Amino acid sequence: MNKFLIAGLVFFLLSGCSLFEEEHQQMNKNAQQLAAEGAASFMNEDYAAAVKAYTDLKDWYPFSKYAILAELKIADAHFHLKEYPEAIAAYENFEKMHPKNEAVPYIINQVAMCWFNQIDTIDRDATPAKNAMAEFERLIRLFPDSEYTQEALAHVDACIDNIVSHELYVANFYNKTKKYQAALKRYQYIVENYAGTDQSQIALEKIPTVSEHLKAVKSDNEKK
Template identity: 50%
Template sequence: MWLSWQLLGCTWFQPKEEKTARELAEEGIEAFKDEDYRKAIESFEKLKDWYPFSQYAILAELKIGDAHYHRKQYQEAILAYEEFENLHPKNEAVPYVIYQIGRCHFDRLYTVDRDQTTAREALQTFERLIRIYPASPYAKKAKEHMEVCNRNLAEHDFYVGMFYYKAKHYKAALERFKTVLRSYPDLGVHHKALEYIALCQARIDSAVGANN
């Protein structure tokens, strides 16, 4: 009788068989297609942890970054993409990975009246992509995003210049407008910068004349 219960107990409490690497990969991909990115991340994380040397592990590492990106969890996506690049520097997906890191920064661009750190980080990442993989189709996309980043930076510097100008800090304003002219000459802001450079210089000269 005791033996029968023992055998029955073993049947009841026997753990379920773990899913294979392929099953987890397929599960993650299906969840990703259904835009259930949370579930996709769970499946791919299990795959990566349980089968780190599987042929599907690299796919899981990449798709974890993509899933975080689609959830707008940009910092988590950047960490996943950077880990992929560090582990697989020669993989054919690396240009895409670098591009996606840039996109994570780019998609967080702020309005010109706020700090532009993300614009600078996006710009640096896209520049790295173009420098290392100039023939990649992602390099072309990166150039388009770089133009937006540079325009943001130009308009931000002009905005700061206008802040100083309105506060009558004409020397500080002059330096900002000169930065716009020097660093971003072809982005549609240089005409306004030239105008205010002249106005600042006139104000500064007027103040010097009044003191003499």
């Protein structure tokens, strides 16, 4: 056998043994030790290490009294890392598995904040604002006395502002590019669904002019 191949095999086996020994040493930690390790990492803002410790705890000791804590802290760590899709998945799984847990209001608020923190400028997709608003409204509906409710109400207003501003941006774009039918529908939608907002007033003022443009276009088409 080629001596380089033998050397490679030896290295692979030794590396494998090293990895096995390291994993074995980690598995010798009990649930309390892993919980403490995860907490220390979290406090030191080493959230990636916290995820590792809490994941090991959850996987190796699923029936430990610390397992539920691990599930929650994994989600929180992803949130602090701004890994919002992972955080949302972890929070939603926690609520699914523990629907009666006292942390559920916090969980719903955190899911909402994951979406809220992804809200972009008004020329971008408004889906994060819509999803955030839906979660904040669910929190307010299910837990009206929650400590998070007042702040959620303010966040709902911010979500509405982003959503309706996006609608107005799109309507104005259609108007500028002379797509008057599409623009009119958007302006009317804003007036009907977001009455009382500044954007609704702007849309209302735009409708007569856009309607006139639309009539003129139809008239020109009929003459052709």
